[in-house]
Amino acid sequence: MGSPFDVTVAEMRRRTSLKWHTYPDDVLPAFVAEMDAAPLDAVVTAVTGAMLAGDTGYEAGPTSRLGTAYAEAFAGFAARQHGWDVPVDRTRMLPDVMLGIVEVLGVLSSPGDRVVINPPVYPPFRAFVEHAGRQVVTAPLTTEGRLDLDALDRAFADASVYLLCHPHNPTGTLHTRDELRAVGELATRHGVRVVADEIHAPLTVGDEPFVPTTTVIPDAIALHSASKAFNLAGLKAALAVPGPAADDLARLPEIVGHGVSHVASIAHQAAYQHGDAWLDDVRGAIRSNGDLAAATLAEQLPSARWTRPAATYFAWLDVRETPAVAAAGTDPARILLHQGRLAVNSGPTFGAGGDGHVRLNLATSREILTDALARLTTTLAARS
Numbered sequence: 001m002g003s004p005f006d007v008t009v010a011e012m013r014r015r016t017s018l019k020w021h022t023y024p025d026d027v028l029p030a031f032v033a034e035m036d037a038a039p040l041d042a043v044v045t046a047v048t049g050a051m052l053a054g055d056t057g058y059e060a061g062p063t064s065r066l067g068t069a070y071a072e073a074f075a076g077f078a079a080r081q082h083g084w085d086v087p088v089d090r091t092r093m094l095p096d097v098m099l100g101i102v103e104v105l106g107v108l109s110s111p112g113d114r115v116v117i118n119p120p121v122y123p124p125f126r127a128f129v130e131h132a133g134r135q136v137v138t139a140p141l142t143t144e145g146r147l148d149l150d151a152l153d154r155a156f157a158d159a160s161v162y163l164l165c166h167p168h169n170p171t172g173t174l175h176t177r178d179e180l181r182a183v184g185e186l187a188t189r190h191g192v193r194v195v196a197d198e199i200h201a202p203l204t205v206g207d208e209p210f211v212p213t214t215t216v217i218p219d220a221i222a223l224h225s226a227s228k229a230f231n232l233a234g235l236k237a238a239l240a241v242p243g244p245a246a247d248d249l250a251r252l253p254e255i256v257g258h259g260v261s262h263v264a265s266i267a268h269q270a271a272y273q274h275g276d277a278w279l280d281d282v283r284g285a286i287r288s289n290g291d292l293a294a295a296t297l298a299e300q301l302p303s304a305r306w307t308r309p310a311a312t313y314f315a316w317l318d319v320r321e322t323p324a325v326a327a328a329g330t331d332p333a334r335i336l337l338h339q340g341r342l343a344v345n346s347g348p349t350f351g352a353g354g355d356g357h358v359r360l361n362l363a364t365s366r367e368i369l370t371d372a373l374a375r376l377t378t379t380l381a382a383r384s
Contacts, residue, residue, distance in 0.1 A: 003285040004037040004278060005365045012036050012368075017234060022343070029343045030372045033169075035231040035313065035363035037282065042274035043230065043267050050266050059093065059237075059262040061254075070265050074224060074239055077272040081202060084212045086241055092249045095259030096236040097199050097223045098124050102132045103256050104221055104240060105161060107248045108193045109134060113160040116192070118147065119351025120316075122169045125197075126351065129163065140352045145171040145307060145316075147179050149186065156190035164196040166213055167203070170316045170350055170359040172309020174208045177216055184217035193248075194220040199238075202229035202279060205286045206310035214243035221246050229279060230271040235264035282363070286313045289362040289369050296370075300377035313363035320356030322380040332380065333358050340379030342372055 012020050019034040050056065060066040068088050075086035094100030105115065111133035117125045119140050126136050137159055139151035145168070156162065164183070167174050175183075187194050196213035201224065204210050213220045225238040237260050242249050290308055293315050297304050305318040319325050324339075325332045333346035336358065347357030360376070362369065 003288075003365075004040075004282050005035070005285045005289075005363065007036050007038060007365050007368075009368060023337075027337065027341045027343050028368070028372055028375060030361045030364070030368075031343045031345045031359070033228060033314075033361065034233060035282070035361075036365060036368060037231050037363065040230055040271055040275050040278045042270045042278075043232070046266050046270035047235075047263060050263055055262070055266070057262055059257070059260040059265050061257060062092070070237065070269055071239055073269040073272040074226075077202075077276075078212070078224075080276060082210055082212055084215060087244070090242050090249065092240045092252055093257050093260050093265070094223070094238040094240055095256075095261075096227070097197055097225050097238045098128050099259065100223050100238050100240055100256075101163065101195060101197065102128055103252055104195050104223070104248070105129070105132050105134060107251050108195070108221075109160040114158055116152065116155045116159045116162045117351075118165065118168070120170060120347065120354040120357070121165050121350055122197070123349045123351075125163055125165065134161075138352060141168075141171070141173075145173050147175060147183065149179075149182055152183065153186055153190075156186055156192045159190070159192050162187060162192050162194045164194055164213065166196050166198055167200045167210065167309075167311035169200060169312055170314050170345070170357075171307070172205075172312040172314055172316065174204065174206070174210060174310040175213075176208070177211045180211060180213055180216040184220070187217065196220055196222040198222045199225050199228045200312045203283065203286070203313060204311045205283050205290065205313075206308065208310045210311065212241075214241060214246070218243045218245035221248065226268040226271040226275075229282070230268075230275055232264070232267055232271065235267045236261055237264040237268050286362055289313075289364070289366070290315070292366065292369060293360070293362060293373060296373045296377060300373075301381055304377075304380065313361060315360040315362055317358050317360060318356060319358060319380055323383045324380045325356060327383045332356065336376060336379055339382075340375040342375040342379070344376075 345359035347354035
């Protein structure tokens with residue numbers, strides 16, 4: 001059986017989503033978190049069946065007979081993948097993870113309150129928190145890419161909520177049980193509530209297990225979706241999962257669920273119920289692509305530094321010491337776009353600690369990744 005990433009450039013350019021239509025055709029995209037993957041057959045069958053049956057109405061609400069179908073599908077998946085007993089009846093469906101975070105912030109905090117984030121981190125964290133009328137407080141990661149407990153202790157002193165990225169994007173770090181326990185103790189001491197974006201949880205590619213935040217921090221709330229692991233960003237749906245001591249989801253306005261797409265819910269349920277083998281193949285392909293990236297960088301661009309991710313499909317590359325960046329002193333993503341015709345995510349957009357870094361998407365075919373790595377190493381090895 002081939003890899004889900006066995007796709008060609010020609011096939012990808014026929015798609016009309018963001019990744020392959022943001023730049024001209026001579027630019028190779030390796031940025032936004034879309035996978036270059038063939039879809040899971042079960043999802044295609046489920047969505048096609050819904051369309052043929054005209055099952056394109058509203059998603060069932062929490063009081064209906066089918067209101068927990070999404071949560072039940074996720075609970076089965078979480079039990080198999082993480083050994084996690086999800087409290088189905090206490091979950092809430094949301095339009096997507098980031099909009100869900102905004103709604104949860106609305107329950108846990110007030111306008112003007114401070115929300116802590118850990119840069120370098122997924123750029124929408126700052127944008128959505130500020131859009132929600134909250135102030136962003138930063139507690140940067142350590143130079144090793146781990147949570148800095150001393151920085152968190154200081155940041156929590158005048159904060160209401162901590163927005164945790166787990167697994168961490170862009171570094172691919174998995175927070176350990178001990179780290180989560182220490183975070184929970186700090187949060188309790190300061191009266192801070194923990195909200196965890198766990199959208200990349202299924203994409204573990206190292207030896208470390210994913211530890212659900214709510215199993216360690218009882219009053220935390222976690223948000224999940226099939227969108228990243230199963231490449232369903234265009235079919236938006238998500239789930240908020242409370243810890244055993246978190247009763248706040250009952251206070252979410254009923255209208256929050258009105259934005260959930262019924263067809264998206266059908267797609268996500270199919271992925272959670274039938275996608276384990278496909279996901280195993282994806283994780284294997286990401287590991288293999290990580291091997292390719294490591295070997296290529298070691299041989300062609302040894303001045304680039306990175307730590308293999310424990311999760312996600314990103315390579316977070318420190319390229320400050322590469323010849324092109326050291327000579328030009330500018331954003332390496334700009335150099336790669338204009339000179340190498342390679343589109344990667346710019347490190348500074350992730351906040352403090354992002355200067356001189358780029359995020360490279362590894363979720364693609366060997367052919368496309370080989371081309372991307374050739375453009376990256378050739379461009380950054382040359383003095384501009």
